[in-house]
Amino acid sequence: MKLYRYLTGPDDASFCHKVSQALADGWELYGSPNYAFNGDSQSMVCGQAVIKTVDGKDYEPGIKLSEQ
Structure with a gap:
């Protein structure tokens, strides 16, 4: 999955x-x-967008992005 923060x-x-x-x-x-x-x-x-690809997991709305 690809994550965005x-x-x-x-x-x-x-x-x-x-x-x-x-x-x-x-x-x-x-x-x-x-x-x-x-x-x-x-x-x-200030603001900055960041992304991260995490293999082997599916996105769920309750996921804590800072812990990925």
Whole structure:
């Protein structure tokens, strides 16, 4: 099965670590990163889609993507 996740976080090192951890866990970058202003928190927010192919499993709506 092919899985998709969209990672988000503040524009700081924690977001870079989140993406780096996903890459270390076998996820691949999908598309370009996004950058937006959050008016409520008055801060910039980053986003990056990642994908991963997992053999031998079928997709189920309750699957925990971060554990794959």
